[in-house]
Amino acid sequence: xxxxxxxxxxxxxxxxxxxxxxxxxxxxxxxxELALRDPEIDRIVLRSAIGCFAAGADxxxxxxxxxxxxxxxxxxxxxxxxxxxxxxxxxxxxxxxIIEGFALGGGFELALACDTRFAHTNARLGLPEVxxxxxxxxxxxxMLTRLAGPLTALDLCTSGxxxxxxxxxxxxxxxxxxxxxxxxxxxxxxxxxxxGARHRSWRALKEPVKEEWFSAAALNASRSEPxxxxxxxxxxxxxxxxxxxxxxxAEEWALWLELFWHAQREGRFHEFFASRDLGKTAxxxxxxxxxxxxxxxxxxxxxxxxxxxxxxxxxxLVTADSDAISQTDSGPCLRVVDxxxxxxxxxxxxxxxxxxxxxxxxxxxxxxxxxxxxxLALGASKCLRRSGFGAFASKTPDLSVLDALVSSFELxxxxxxxxxxxxxxxxxxxxxxxxxxxxxxxxxxxxxxxxWSNHPIVGPMxxxxxxxxxxxxxxxxxxxxxxxxxxAVNALGFPAHAGGPSFAxxxxxENVS
Numbered sequence: 173x174x175x176x177x178x179x180x181x182x183x184x185x186x187x188x189x190x191x192x193x194x195x196x197x198x199x200x201x202x203x204x205e206l207a208l209r210d211p212e213i214d215r216i217v218l219r220s221a222i223g224c225f226a227a228g229a230d231x232x233x234x235x236x237x238x239x240x241x242x243x244x245x246x247x248x249x250x251x252x253x254x255x256x257x258x259x260x261x262x263x264x265x266x267x268x269x270i271i272e273g274f275a276l277g278g279g280f281e282l283a284l285a286c287d288t289r290f291a292h293t294n295a296r297l298g299l300p301e302v303x304x305x306x307x308x309x310x311x312x313x314x315m316l317t318r319l320a321g322p323l324t325a326l327d328l329c330t331s332g333x334x335x336x337x338x339x340x341x342x343x344x345x346x347x348x349x350x351x352x353x354x355x356x357x358x359x360x361x362x363x364x365x366x367x368g369a370r371h372r373s374w375r376a377l378k379e380p381v382k383e384e385w386f387s388a389a390a391l392n393a394s395r396s397e398p399x400x401x402x403x404x405x406x407x408x409x410x411x412x413x414x415x416x417x418x419x420x421x422a423e424e425w426a427l428w429l430e431l432f433w434h435a436q437r438e439g440r441f442h443e444f445f446a447s448r449d450l451g452k453t454a455x456x457x458x459x460x461x462x463x464x465x466x467x468x469x470x471x472x473x474x475x476x477x478x479x480x481x482x483x484x485x486x487x488x489l490v491t492a493d494s495d496a497i498s499q500t501d502s503g504p505c506l507r508v509v510d511x512x513x514x515x516x517x518x519x520x521x522x523x524x525x526x527x528x529x530x531x532x533x534x535x536x537x538x539x540x541x542x543x544x545x546x547x548l549a550l551g552a553s554k555c556l557r558r559s560g561f562g563a564f565a566s567k568t569p570d571l572s573v574l575d576a577l578v579s580s581f582e583l584x585x586x587x588x589x590x591x592x593x594x595x596x597x598x599x600x601x602x603x604x605x606x607x608x609x610x611x612x613x614x615x616x617x618x619x620x621x622x623x624w625s626n627h628p629i630v631g632p633m634x635x636x637x638x639x640x641x642x643x644x645x646x647x648x649x650x651x652x653x654x655x656x657x658x659x660a661v662n663a664l665g666f667p668a669h670a671g672g673p674s675f676a677x678x679x680x681x682e683n684v685s
Contacts, residue, residue: 175213182218184220187222192230208263216267217268219270224274225269225271225279228274228276228300231445233248253310271337274297277312280308287368289347293338298334299313299328302330305402307431308424318413322386323385386407398604398667399616400616402436405430442657458550460548524537527578534562535564535574537566538552538553541569546569573650604617605664620676620679637656637660653674660673
């Protein structure tokens with residue numbers, strides 16, 4: 173805590189991302205109580221001491237504590253994030269959030285609970301809980317809907333996308349943007365009376381809601397992630413913001429608990445940790461220090477928004493132009509598969525293969541021809557991950573993990589189509605596969621239920637994909653089925669809420685035993 177006149181700043185510090193672990197929540201709760209009891213304080217400021225407001229809850233902490241508590245109870249040890257939000261909501265003092273770096277998930281909910289929010293020009297804000305099979309459960313859907321309206325809340329909460337501070341300002345989610353401390357001082361130097369009305373995050377909606385907003389959002393969710401429960405609970409929670417605040421909060425919490433204890437959340441957590449670990453190297457494994465740049469043609473075709481990524485000693489040019497040079501001044505280039513023709517251009521060193529399922533699912537694989545260049549492949553995939561791509565390197569020369577899994581997937585589909593009396597795509601979509609076919613009504617399912625292990629299409633498909641994954645491990649291309657699970661989700665459209673083929677098969681076996 174630091175105090176200046178009648179204003180007190182509560183600083184948080186938990187490097188590198190200021191995750192809201194129990195120790196951080198403990199400190200915030202203690203400092204909030206002290207500030208709220210002090211009659212000489214009329215303003216409480218929340219700010220990070222490390223330039224990152226708060227990147228959300230610690231998912232590993234949630235996963236650990238859930239094994240120690242009864243089902244359907246709150247998995248977060250006290251003080252909970254919900255209790256901190258309520259302390260801010262019930263405060264009789266002006267509360268201000270100064271947002272730098274990330275304010276995501278629970279971090280953004282803390283900021284939304286404050287009366288006033290100022291964000292740095294480089295800040296990123298959002299409520300990405302849906303990607304973990306959850307929803308913002310500490311008042312996030314209620315506050316966001318009341319501040320920016322149901323349509324904005326539906327967009328942000330069902331997609332989980334991040335906002336730049338400039339867009340947040342346009343949407344009314346922050347009250348000012350600053351570039352440096354001088355600009356921030358001008359914003360915070362205003363008197364409390366000039367900072368606007370308090371408790372705006374809890375006010376009633378100004379206009380009646382339209383049911384077609386929610387039905388359209390539900391249809392879009394069914395098409396983009398068939399059978400996935402989380403976006404539908406998000407939509408219900410946002411719809412409940414039309415009710416009195418206490419009722420809306422109660423509905424939000426009930427919907428959150430349903431998601432947390434649902435089997436789909438297990439799959440999403442597995443996929444989250446497997447994606448985070450994708451590309452990790454073994455102790456002593458050498459990784460080349462490189463950067464990767466894309467020419468305009470490749471960038472446009474692949475939906476890449478940045479010109480170059482990373483920095484290092486060696487530059488690899490990735491191009492979708494078949495006439496481009498195969499050497500750069502600093503070394504060989506890796507050629508990319510043109511996503512339109514699926515024809516690879518290979519250089520003397522190797523290639524990068526991209527595969528995209530939809531706008532939110534894509535993955536890149538770096539493949540080299542000579543085992544001596546494996547460090548180059550590991551370096552290229554690391555650089556791609558820094559750019560925001562899901563990327564990994566095959567650790568076996570001239571062996572593509574993507575090609576092997578795609579081939580296995582297509583063979584399983586072909587066999588099913590010869591034998592099945594129903595639409596194979598429709599049955600895969602019912603399980604949760606993202607397919608090219610569009611189906612209007614896909615009911616959320618438990619992907620680990622026995623009906624799927626015995627399913628004539630889904631069962632053989634998952635057994636085949638798991639067998640291929642284990643063959644790739646034996647050949648040394650990948651080190652674990654977690655990696656192939658991530659590839660299946662992002663390259664084959666396998667439902668993320670089922671975790672991946674090998675994870676789903678393991679859960680089926682557990683249920684049988």
